[in-house]
Amino acid sequence: MTPRQAADRLFNRIMMADEKGQRDEAQRFVPMAVQAYGMLPALDRDAHYHLGLIHLVAGDRDKVGEQIAALRQGAPDHLLALVLEHFAAERAGDRAALS
Numbered sequence: 001m002t003p004r005q006a007a008d009r010l011f012n013r014i015m016m017a018d019e020k021g022q023r024d025e026a027q028r029f030v031p032m033a034v035q036a037y038g039m040l041p042a043l044d045r046d047a048h049y050h051l052g053l054i055h056l057v058a059g060d061r062d063k064v065g066e067q068i069a070a071l072r073q074g075a076p077d078h079l080l081a082l083v084l085e086h087f088a089a090e091r092a093g094d095r096a097a098l099s
Contacts, residue, residue, distance in 0.1 A: 006036055007039075010029055011037075011053070015053065045071055056087055
């Protein structure tokens with residue numbers, strides 16, 4: 001298994017646990033996933049999106065914002081950045097940002 005595959009498996013585990021409402025399990029894997037993505041030599045847009053979702057599950061809005069900014073570098077209206085912003089606003093209950 002490559003380092004990217006390992007990071008993506010942790011991402012999938014977090015997302016599946018979060019979707020099932022298993023917050024404790026999702027939180028347990030967040031540090032491992034962040035570390036796994038941090039060990040990659042470079043992050044593509046998909047990896048930035050994954051990290052943003054991981055930080056969203058962890059409740060770290062500042063880190064979500066960093067991933068949105070990374071997605072927007074060179075592509076200000078990148079779809080993954082917009083989707084990540086929407087999910088962050090949804091989780092925060094920010095009706096103004098949602099509209």
